Amino acid sequence: MDFDQADAINQAIRRLSLRHRARVGELLAPLGLYPGQEALLLELARSGPMIQAALGAALGCEPPSVTQMSRKLEASGYVRRRPARGDKRASVVELTDSGAALVEQIRRLWRDLAEETVAGVAETSVTQLPALLNTLAGNVQRADRPAAQ
Known part of the structure; x- marks a missing residue:
């Protein structure tokens, strides 16, 4: 592959990533959430209650990030x-009823964003x-890190 083709691929992926994350932020803001x-x-809706370490692995996040997000979502009642049980140092995180209701809003938002993103692309x-x-994600995964989902 020559540089021009490599540059075109890398720039397109970069633009998509930046624009998608910015759009996610715009759509989540009215719900009081951050990307x-x-x-x-x-993930909690998909998998049910999880210890924070498993949640971090499922999300591809570092433990302090999961702890911070969990605390903020707990303070909001979600x-x-x-x-x-058996390890008082570990915390299990689970959805509340208001969290489950919020997940339904997020699912609608997620469907709308996906449709917006693929508009004009053949089925x-x-x-x-x-x-x-x-x-593509697997191809850029470094061997010394666990794979993000």
């Missing part, structure tokens, strides 16, 4: 944290897009 918090809530390409993006 990343929605991923934590969606999650509750409790000591894990066959849209169907293949998750696998392609996951392959």
Whole structure:
């Protein structure tokens, strides 16, 4: 691959990443959330209550980031944290009823954002897009770090 093609690929990925994150921030702001918090809530909705360490691994986040997000979401009433059975140093995080209701709003927002993002792209390409993006993410994953989901 020559530099011009490599540059075009890298710049397109960079632009998409920056614009997507900025758009996520715009859409989450009316809900009182910041980017990343929605991923934590969606993961809890998918997987159920989890210890913070497992939640961090699922999100590809460092433990202090998960702790900070969990505390903020707990203060807002969207999650509750409790000591894990058998290990009082570990905390289990779970959705509250208001957190579950917020997840439904996030899911609608997430569907709308995906539709906005792929507007004008052929349906066959849209169907293949998750696998392609996951392959790209795996290709840039360093061997010394756990894979982010």
